[in-house]
Amino acid sequence: MGLEFLARVRRTALWVGLVAALVTATYAAPLLALGVALGAAWSLANLALLERLIVAITGAERSSLPSVRRAVQAVAGMLALFAAGGLLLRLLSPAALMAGFFIPYAVLVLKAAALLLLPSALWKRLTQDARLASLVVALLFGAAWFAVAPLRSASIAAPGHAAAATESAQATAGPAAPGAPAGEAHEAGHEKSEGPQKFPNLITVLHRAFPNAGWSRFLEHYEVILFALLVAFLIGLVARLATRNPQLIPSGLQNAVETLVEQLNDFITGILGERHAPRFVPFLGTLFLYIWAMNLFGLIPFMDSPTSNLNVTVALALTVFVYAQYVGLRGLGLVGYLDHLMGSPRNLTGWLLVPLMLPIHVLGELAKPISLSCRLFGNIFGEDMLLVAFVSLGITTLSFAHLPFGLPLQVPFLVLALLTSTLQALVFTVLSTIYILLMLPHHDHEPGHEAEEELLEHSPI
Amino acid sequence: MNFQAALALGLPLGIGIAAIGSGIGLGLIGQGAMQAIGRQPEATAKIQLAMIIVAALAEALTIYAFVTMFLLSGKIGG
Numbered sequence: 091m092g093l094e095f096l097a098r099v100r101r102t103a104l105w106v107g108l109v110a111a112l113v114t115a116t117y118a119a120p121l122l123a124l125g126v127a128l129g130a131a132w133s134l135a136n137l138a139l140l141e142r143l144i145v146a147i148t149g150a151e152r153s154s155l156p157s158v159r160r161a162v163q164a165v166a167g168m169l170a171l172f173a174a175g176g177l178l179l180r181l182l183s184p185a186a187l188m189a190g191f192f193i194p195y196a197v198l199v200l201k202a203a204a205l206l207l208l209p210s211a212l213w214k215r216l217t218q219d220a221r222l223a224s225l226v227v228a229l230l231f232g233a234a235w236f237a238v239a240p241l242r243s244a245s246i247a248a249p250g251h252a253a254a255a256t257e258s259a260q261a262t263a264g265p266a267a268p269g270a271p272a273g274e275a276h277e278a279g280h281e282k283s284e285g286p287q288k289f290p291n292l293i294t295v296l297h298r299a300f301p302n303a304g305w306s307r308f309l310e311h312y313e314v315i316l317f318a319l320l321v322a323f324l325i326g327l328v329a330r331l332a333t334r335n336p337q338l339i340p341s342g343l344q345n346a347v348e349t350l351v352e353q354l355n356d357f358i359t360g361i362l363g364e365r366h367a368p369r370f371v372p373f374l375g376t377l378f379l380y381i382w383a384m385n386l387f388g389l390i391p392f393m394d395s396p397t398s399n400l401n402v403t404v405a406l407a408l409t410v411f412v413y414a415q416y417v418g419l420r421g422l423g424l425v426g427y428l429d430h431l432m433g434s435p436r437n438l439t440g441w442l443l444v445p446l447m448l449p450i451h452v453l454g455e456l457a458k459p460i461s462l463s464c465r466l467f468g469n470i471f472g473e474d475m476l477l478v479a480f481v482s483l484g485i486t487t488l489s490f491a492h493l494p495f496g497l498p499l500q501v502p503f504l505v506l507a508l509l510t511s512t513l514q515a516l517v518f519t520v521l522s523t524i525y526i527l528l529m530l531p532h533h534d535h536e537p538g539h540e541a542e543e544e545l546l547e548h549s550p551i
Numbered sequence: 552m553n554f555q556a557a558l559a560l561g562l563p564l565g566i567g568i569a570a571i572g573s574g575i576g577l578g579l580i581g582q583g584a585m586q587a588i589g590r591q592p593e594a595t596a597k598i599q600l601a602m603i604i605v606a607a608l609a610e611a612l613t614i615y616a617f618v619t620m621f622l623l624s625g626k627i628g629g
Binding site (some may be wrong): 162360361460464465467468469471472516517520523524 | 594600604607610611614615617620621628
């Protein structure tokens with residue numbers, strides 16, 4: 091541990107302080123955020139001056155004149171800093187200032203702890219096996235979840251009307267089954283419905299059966315995430331089963347999975363080109379498989395498509411957005427990235443058009459995740475709604491006979507749903523691929539891709 | 552006419568209008584792609600890829616109208 095370690099601490103603390111101030115400004119008050127930022131800045135300046143003082147006193151040429159002058163400067167700076175600190179404590183909230191003040195120390199302690207932890211035998215044992223490591227991470231998440239539980243319930247219960255609101259929401263949360271008696275539908279109707287009703291799935295059925303149990307409320311609240319996790323788990327299981335005992339001449343499941351992966355690889359390589367594709371195929375292929383499986387999941391009885399919830403699709407689209415920007419920043423550098431956003435001006439006309447091109451490109455970049463997420467959500471949600479509409483139509487046509495089933499009017503639309511599920515997963519993947527392609531350095535494209543790029547470069551969607 | 556009635560009349564109409572536009576666009580895209588494939592069958596894969604992308608862009612506009620309808624349809628039955 092030396093000065094280089096301190097420099098790393100300073101850099102990290104600077105970022106942490108910045109983020110903490112931004113978060114405080116967003117969720118609390120700007121004045122508090124100013125306090126946090128100034129506290130962190132004060133603490134950092136204090137640390138830097140201390141470091142200079144110690145270097146000046148204990149360094150190799152400590153008795154030389156420049157070194158003495160540096161020490162005197164540091165002491166004077168610290169005195170000024172303490173005066174400024176006293177003034178700040180009067181002006182701003184002391185709690186925020188103290189929170190900012192402790193940020194660099196917290197970073198210091200955590201970094202030192204990490205330095206001690208990383209070479210230890212226990213850490214090596216834990217990280218050697220991927221399964222053990224993931225188990226530990228899951229356990230830590232679980233522990234953290236239960237550790238913050240009192241905080242969560244306190245923040246929910248604090249405003250008086252919020253509790254009543256959740257209660258009334260629980261009363262109507264389970265969407266009525268398509269064949270539900272009219273009385274029930276009427277009973278649910280007078281409350282504010284959260285949206286159009288969907289098919290009942292395993293979780294909503296359980297929630298209706300046990301509306302007041304804590305675990306069923308938990309399931310109902312995290313319904314979408316649980317289904318998404320289930321899909322991810324199933325994909326992992328299939329991949330594991332297919333590659334457990336690899337054969338040179340594949341058959342059965344291994345054959346099917348290999349065909350799928352090879353098709354995906356060829357498809358994405360066809361767009362990105364041989365040179366860049368290996369970097370991006372794992373991400374984009376996983377994206378396709380995950381979205382495809384999630385889309386199709388809703389067609390299984392008592393299951394639900396996680397992608398028919400806007401939160402999931404926005405998460406997916408944001409992942410793609412951040413990744414594309416990261417690829418652009420890494421590949422082009424900061425200057426190249428800004429140049430790309432300004433439309434690569436190379437002559438006077440280009441530079442004159444920069445004030446026009448820059449907002450257009452920035453807006454275009456921001457429109458991409460919105461359009462990606464809304465497209466996927468709209469398609470899958472619309473597909474679900476279409477099925478619901480036709481199922482209830484089938485039930486109402488036979489309602490005069492009081493039969494326990496309806497006409498299967500939705501069957502043709504199930505085929506349509508298969509088609510849109512696949513197509514939308516494909517479209518999401520292709521558009522993500524194109525967004526990444528647009529961010530890659532321009533000069534070494536294979537011929538034949540310029541047309542597509544031209545086409546998309548100027549399209550805001 | 553209160554705003555609920557206006558919404559109830561306007562939302563389906565809006566979707567219909569958006570669908571007309573998208574439909575025309577999709578038809579033109581399909582026509583262009585089919586002609587291109589007919590003229591150059593060996594480029595089918597590339598043409599299909601571009602067609603799917605552009606079709607998704609055109610179709611997205613209807614989907615936006617659709618999503619807007621779902622966002623606003625909760626306000627009708629007040």
